[in-house]
Amino acid sequence: MKKLTLDELVSLCKRRGIIFLTSEIYGGYAGFFDWGPVGVELRKNVVDSWWNYFVRFREDVYGLFGAIIMHPKVWEASGHVDRFIDWLVECKKCHARYKAEELIEEQGIEITDYSPQNLERIIREHNIRCPNCGGELSEPKKFNLMFETYVGSVKSEEAIAYMRPETAQGMFINFKIYSVYARNQLPFGIAQVGKVFRNEIAPRNFIFRCREFEIAEIEYFINPAEANECPYFSEVKNVTVKIWTKEMQKKEQEPKEMSIGEAYDEGVFSNMWHAYWVGESLKWLNKIGLSMENLRVREHLETELAHYSAQTFDIEYNFPFLGWKEIEGIANRTDYDLKRHAKFSGEKLYMVINGEKIIPHVIEPSWGVERVILALLTEAYSVKENRVVLKIPYELAPYKVGVYPLLKREPFIKKAREIFMQLKNDFEAFLDISGSIGKRYARADEIGVPFGITIDHQTLEDDTVTIRFRDTWEQIRVKTSELKETLNKYLNK
Ligand code: GAP
Numbered sequence: 065m066k067k068l069t070l071d072e073l074v075s076l077c078k079r080r081g082i083i084f085l086t087s088e089i090y091g092g093y094a095g096f097f098d099w100g101p102v103g104v105e106l107r108k109n110v111v112d113s114w115w116n117y118f119v120r121f122r123e124d125v126y127g128l129f130g131a132i133i134m135h136p137k138v139w140e141a142s143g144h145v146d147r148f149i150d151w152l153v154e155c156k157k158c159h160a161r162y163k164a165e166e167l168i169e170e171q172g173i174e175i176t177d178y179s180p181q182n183l184e185r186i187i188r189e190h191n192i193r194c195p196n197c198g199g200e201l202s203e204p205k206k207f208n209l210m211f212e213t214y215v216g217s218v219k220s221e222e223a224i225a226y227m228r229p230e231t232a233q234g235m236f237i238n239f240k241i242y243s244v245y246a247r248n249q250l251p252f253g254i255a256q257v258g259k260v261f262r263n264e265i266a267p268r269n270f271i272f273r274c275r276e277f278e279i280a281e282i283e284y285f286i287n288p289a290e291a292n293e294c295p296y297f298s299e300v301k302n303v304t305v306k307i308w309t310k311e312m313q314k315k316e317q318e319p320k321e322m323s324i325g326e327a328y329d330e331g332v333f334s335n336m337w338h339a340y341w342v343g344e345s346l347k348w349l350n351k352i353g354l355s356m357e358n359l360r361v362r363e364h365l366e367t368e369l370a371h372y373s374a375q376t377f378d379i380e381y382n383f384p385f386l387g388w389k390e391i392e393g394i395a396n397r398t399d400y401d402l403k404r405h406a407k408f409s410g411e412k413l414y415m416v417i418n419g420e421k422i423i424p425h426v427i428e429p430s431w432g433v434e435r436v437i438l439a440l441l442t443e444a445y446s447v448k449e450n451r452v453v454l455k456i457p458y459e460l461a462p463y464k465v466g467v468y469p470l471l472k473r474e475p476f477i478k479k480a481r482e483i484f485m486q487l488k489n490d491f492e493a494f495l496d497i498s499g500s501i502g503k504r505y506a507r508a509d510e511i512g513v514p515f516g517i518t519i520d521h522q523t524l525e526d527d528t529v530t531i532r533f534r535d536t537w538e539q540i541r542v543k544t545s546e547l548k549e550t551l552n553k554y555l556n557k
Contacts, residue, residue, distance in 0.1 A: 067384040067385070068384045068385065068442060068445050068448075069097070069384075070269060070270055070385040070386070071279030071384055072443055072445070073270070073385075073438075073442065073445060074443075074516070074543065075387075076445070076452060076454075076510060077103070077270075077441070078467050079510070080100075080102055080507075080510050080511050081101045081102045081103065081511075082099070082100055082102045082103040082106065082271075082367075082441070082511070083097050083098070083099050083100065083271060083437075084097065084098055084100065084267055084311060085097060086098045086456055087099075088460075094272050094275070095273070095275030095276070096274065096275055096276050096338060097271055097274060097434070099230060100157050101462075102462045102463075102511045103212075103348045103462075104462075104464070105277075105462030105492070106437065106456070106460065106461075106462045107437060108496065109431065109459070109460040109461075109462065110434060110436065110437060110440065110460055111257055111278075111353060112223075113232060113348075113351070113459065113460065114257070114280055114348065115127070115257070115354055117148050117348050117349070117351070118253075118255055118344075118391065118489070119255045121317045122253075124246075124251060124253055125252070125253035125254070125255050125264045125282060125284070126242060126245060126246070126252065126253070126254055126255070126256040127239060127254075127255050127295065128234060128235055128242075128254050128255065128256045129258070130231065130234030130235070130238070130258070131230070131234065131259075132227060132228050132230065132258065132259060133170075133196070133215065133225050133226070133227065134225075134233065134234065134237065136224060136225050136226060136235075137408055137409070138233050138237055138324070138405075139210065139226045139276055139417050140408060141404045141405050141407070141408035141409070142236075142372070142401060142404060142405075143232050143371045143404065144208075144226070144229060144371060145208070145210070145226075145369040146333055147392055148206050148208060148210055148229060149206045149207055149208050149209065150163050150164075150165075150209060150264075150370075151163070151164040151165065151180050151182075151203050151204035151205070151206070151207070151264055152164065152166065152204065152205050152206075152207040153180075153185055153187065153192035153201040153203070153204055153205070154202045154205070155193065155196060155197060155199040155200070155201060155202075156199055156200045156201070156202060156520075157198075157199030157200070158194060158196050158197040158199055159167045160194055160195075160196045160197070161207075161265055161266075162195075162201075162265065162266060163247050163264075163265040163266050164180075164183040164184075164187065164193075164204045165178060165183060166266060167192055167195070168183065168186050168187065168190075168192065170195075171190060171192060172289065173190060175368045176313060176314060176364065176365060177365070178209040178367040178368045180203070180204040180388045180427045182487030183204050183499050184203050184204055187201055192267055193401065196239060197246070200510050201354060203295070204508050204540075205520075207265060208263075209229060209263050209264065209508045210226045210261075210262070210263065210265050211226065211229075211261045211262070211275075211411075212224050212226060212227075212335055213225055213226070213227060214529065215318060215500065216555070218247045223279065224435065226471060227260075227261035228260055228261065229260055229261060229262050230260055230281070230430070231256040231257070231258050231260060231279050232256075232281055232283055232401070232428060232430070233401070234256055234399075235254040235256060235281075236282040236283065236401040236402060236405055236413075237405060237409075238254070239285075239402060239405075239413050240411065240412075240413065242254050243285075243302050243415050243466050245445065248291070248415060248416075248417065249417070250285060250286060250287040250417065250422070251284060251285055251286045251287065251290075251337070251424075252284075252285055252296060253280065253283060253284040253285065254283050254485065255267055255280070255281070255282045256280075257278060257279070257280035257281075257433070258278060258279070259275075259277070259278055260279045260379040261275065261276050261279065262275060262277075263275060268300070268527055269385075269386060271434035271435070271437070271438050272285070272383075272386065272389065272434070272435060272438055274434055277432055277434045278432065278433035278434065279430060279431070279432055279433070280430070280433060281426055281428060281429065281430035282428065282429050282430075283397075283401075283426050284337065284426060284427045284428070285424035285425070285426055285427075286335075286337050286423075286425050286426070286427065287417075287423075287424060288399070288423075288424070288425045288426055289422075291334075291335035291336065291337055291425065292335050292336040292337075293336065293556055294336040294337050295341045296340060296344075297325075297328075297336055297339070297403075298339055299343075299344070299347075300324050300325075300339070300340055300342075300343025300344055300346075300347065301323060301324055301325030301343070302323050302324075302325065302491075303323060303324045303343045303346050304321060304322065304356070305321070305322070305324075305346055305348060305356055305359055305360060305361055306319040306320065306321050306359075306360035306361070307319060307320055307321075307322050307327050307360070307361045307362075307363075308320075308360060308361065308362040308363065308384060309332055309363045310363045310365050310366070310394075311440075311466050313362070313363070313365065314365075319349060319360050319361075319362070324340075324342060324346075325407045326402070327339065332363075333375075333377075334374060334396045335396070335427075337427050338377075338394065338396050338427050339373065341394050341427050342377050342379070342394050342429075342457075343360060343492060344429070345379060345394055345405075345429045345431070346361070346379060347358060349379065349391075349392070349436070352436075352443060352457060352459075352460060353440055353443055353456065353457045353460070354381060354436075354439055354442060354443055354449060355443065356383045357382075358381055358439075358443065359375050359379060359380070359381060359382075359555070360379075360380050360382070360388060361377050361378070361379055361380075362377065362378045362380050362388075362390075363375070363376070363377050363378075364376040364377070364378065367463075370398050372395070372398075372401060373395040373396060373397055374396045374397075375395070375396045376394065376395040376396070377393070377394050378390040378392065378393050378394075379392040379394070380440040381435075381442075381507050383438070383439065383442055384407050384442065389400070389435075390435070391431060391432065391435040392429065392430065392431035392432075392435075392436070393428075393429075393430050393431075393435050394427065394428065394429045395426075395427070395428045395430070396425070396426075396427055396428075397424070397426040397427075398425050398426065399423040399425050400426075401426065402414070402424065402426075403423065427552070429553070440460070441454070441535065444456045444512060446511075446535070450511075451509060452509065452510045453509040453510070453512075453534060453535070454510060454512035455483055455507065455512065455534070455535055456512035458555055459512060459555075459556075460557075461512045462511060462512070463488055463492045463493065463494055463508075463511065463513045464491045464493065464513065464514055464515065464551070464555060465491045465492070465493040465494075465513065465515045465516070465517060465551060466493070466495075466496055466508045466515070466516045466517070466556075467480050467483055467487065467492055467493060467494070467495045467496070467512045467516075467517045467519070468480065468486040468495075468496055468497075468501060468505075468516060468517065468518050469497060469506050469518075470501055470518055470519060470520040470521070472497055475524060476519050476520075476523075476524075477497060479519045479523055479524065480497070481495060483519065483529065483547070485546070486547070486548070487517075487548065487551075488549070490548060491551060491555075501518065504516075505532065505537075506536070509534055511535065513530065513534060514533070514534045514535075514555075515531050515533065515534070515551060515554065516531070516532035516534075517529050517530070517531060517532075517533060517547070517549070519529045522541075523544075526543060527543060527544050527545070528539070528541050528543050528544065529542065529544055529547065531547075531550065531551070
């Protein structure tokens with residue numbers, strides 16, 4: 065089967081109102097995207113699925129809708145002002161700027177040490193030059209990814225504030241409020257989803273690397289003395305996936321298929337809660353349609369770890385046009401953030417449980433909405449008889465039902481409108497009257513509508529309609545009085 069290209073996906077997304085580059089009438093604006101009518105619904109369904117799975121239907125995770133701009137001290141305490149950086153190289157001739165690790169990876173070279181010294185060594189040894197003009201590249205320099213803005217009427221140094229590059233800090237600065245809300249018990253989690261901003265040196269690959277995007281994350285606070293006591297572990301221990309530890313990467317071994325239980329027993333994870341959150345994250349990604357064959361878990365090398373993390377696992381997706389790439393990270397942030405905020409704010413950020421002072425440790429699953437949706441669209445994209453069919457899981461499909469009069473005239477239109485009115489309060493439905501019936505089916509397949517209801521000559525005689533299935537193109541005939549019940553059955557409602 066022919067491999068899907070990124071261009072094909074980008075074209076579908078634009079053609080069908082899913083996602084497109086912003087400000088196109090001004091030539092576009094790199095790294096920023098707009099979501100169209102279909103994309104808005106898809107995004108909402110994916111985020112809702114996550115929120116239901118990890119917040120609404122759990123006993124131990126509470127939601128937060130925090131500010132995007134917080135006190136500037138938050139970012140000093142978190143370490144982002146000093147350490148949220150990429151290594152940038154600049155062409156000495158044309159002054160084009162690049163992210164060093166990306167230039168190297170584009171040459172097919174795998175990096176096993178992300179230090180600036182090693183990045184420079186690889187660039188020199190492989191004679192990597194400016195892709196724009198062939199000029200020599202500078203040594204790697206630090207580049208802070210945070211966007212700055214000014215707050216208040218005076219644009220001075222003191223008025224500088226930052227657009228959040230992660231949602232996590234909103235949960236740490238509210239730790240006291242939430243620990244009371246959680247009735248002073250551990251463990252508990254805080255979840256948040258929202259916009260974040262990163263001034264990426266080279267935004268690229270459509271929505272894979274944006275400058276404005278959404279992150280969904282949970283800060284899960286545990287008692288470090290009980291880090292290996294996870295009462296939910298049986299729910300994930302049989303989840304099986306390819307795991308690539310840092311040792312395997314250093315020895316140039318292939319990833320190994322293991323269950324989360326086996327990997328935990330072999331000491332792969334920093335603790336049982338960490339293993340649990342990797343397992344739960346995989347379960348949800350699989351539930352929304354990503355197959356386990358296309359997912360793998362890769363441990364960060366020491367030189368790659370974020371400044372706050374003791375151990376991080378990426379969940380990577382095998383994009384046909386990019387290879388294996390990170391879509392989610394699960395980090396053990398230890399007590400780093402709470403201690404830093406306690407130091408910078410002077411507040412007491414700990415709990416006293418049974419007379420014992422505890423600074424909780426934090427496991428953080430964190431995924432990017434754009435990247436997961438890119439993976440989802442990739443997995444759903446299929447071609448049948450030269451036509452695109454987007455096989456999104458029914459639960460996530462932006463529209464569930466299309467209603468079509470076979471012919472664009474009365475009394476077919478009147479009957480179609482009647483059926484649409486009958487369905488519209490129970491299903492995300494639309495009525496499509498324009499173009500031939502074949503074109504209408506094709507349009508619906510491209511945005512992943514699972515069912516098409518057609519009003520034909522027989523409908524006018526015996527009040528039956530056909531239901532056409534997106535994935536098989538098969539049709540069945542049902543009485544209009546049984547339509548709602550039949551659709552509910554297929555939707556598992
Ligand atoms: N609080 C942890 C954190 O922010 P991260 O690995 O930097 O961790 C989390 O980001 C997730 O956000 C990543 O796994 C990825 O899915 C997504 N992500 C990161 N940078 C991105 C970008 N420039 N564009 C789109 N998504 C991005």
